[in-house]
Amino acid sequence: LRAEGVDVALAEVIKGARNQIAFILIDARTGERTVIWDRDERLAYSEDETPRGFASRGRVLHMDAHDPRACARLAREARAGGTIVSLDIDNIYDGLAELLPHVDLLISSKEFPKRLTGVGEERAALVAAKSHLRADAVVGMTLGERGAVVYHEGVFVESPAFAVPGGCRDTTGAGDAFHTGFLHAMLDGEEIESCMHMGCAVAALKCRALGARTALPAAQELVNFLTGEGETS
Numbered sequence: 001l002r003a004e005g006v007d008v009a010l011a012e013v014i015k016g017a018r019n020q021i022a023f024i025l026i027d028a029r030t031g032e033r034t035v036i037w038d039r040d041e042r043l044a045y046s047e048d049e050t051p052r053g054f055a056s057r058g059r060v061l062h063m064d065a066h067d068p069r070a071c072a073r074l075a076r077e078a079r080a081g082g083t084i085v086s087l088d089i090d091n092i093y094d095g096l097a098e099l100l101p102h103v104d105l106l107i108s109s110k111e112f113p114k115r116l117t118g119v120g121e122e123r124a125a126l127v128a129a130k131s132h133l134r135a136d137a138v139v140g141m142t143l144g145e146r147g148a149v150v151y152h153e154g155v156f157v158e159s160p161a162f163a164v165p166g167g168c169r170d171t172t173g174a175g176d177a178f179h180t181g182f183l184h185a186m187l188d189g190e191e192i193e194s195c196m197h198m199g200c201a202v203a204a205l206k207c208r209a210l211g212a213r214t215a216l217p218a219a220q221e222l223v224n225f226l227t228g229e230g231e232t233s
Helices: 068-080 096-102 112-117 122-130 174-187 192-206 219-227
Strands: 021-026 033-038 060-063 084-087 105-108 138-142 148-152 155-159
Touching: 060 068, 060 174, 068 084, 068 096, 084 096, 084 174, 105 174, 112 122, 112 138, 122 138, 122 148, 138 174, 138 192, 148 192, 155 192, 174 192, 192 219
Parallel strands: 060 084, 084 105, 105 138
Antiparallel strands: 021 033, 138 148, 148 155
């Protein structure tokens, strides 16, 4: 993380706790993955343990929601300081209702809107999910080989997936890669359509090799891919 310029000053060590661990099984035919995951309960983050004066330091606060009440406190602080709150989530956690009203951007796996709302049809589920968020929030889902779709201001915006150069080897982290591309474009002032296009491009390039970070593109490689120039395999 330090090698990539990530500030780890607030990373904590919990005495006696085990690191969380994930075994990831990859289907060699399709690149689809199954994750077997375990997290020591002592790693759970309470609202009282969240650092003060931290959440609004950046332009975006991007979170998962394993500890929703702690995330909600950070989200409130972030929004009060003008920071955009972005959420990536797959499952329903206790306390989630306290977090969602403070979220500006929620792009989840395709299963989450149904889990949240009980609505099966994808677009209808996004509309129903939007009612849990801020009125001006963006809500969406990644759809694997079908790309992604978001719902904002009464309009659906879709972006098709890119073909993975050389074929899909591993989808682990593809959703995270999508968020990376989307947020990068958003912070550059791009419209939602371009943000989704960028997100799908980063996700496709990430899937070229085994590992969640192995094939993530550098900035120029991403530009070359989007403009049809250079080698991306």
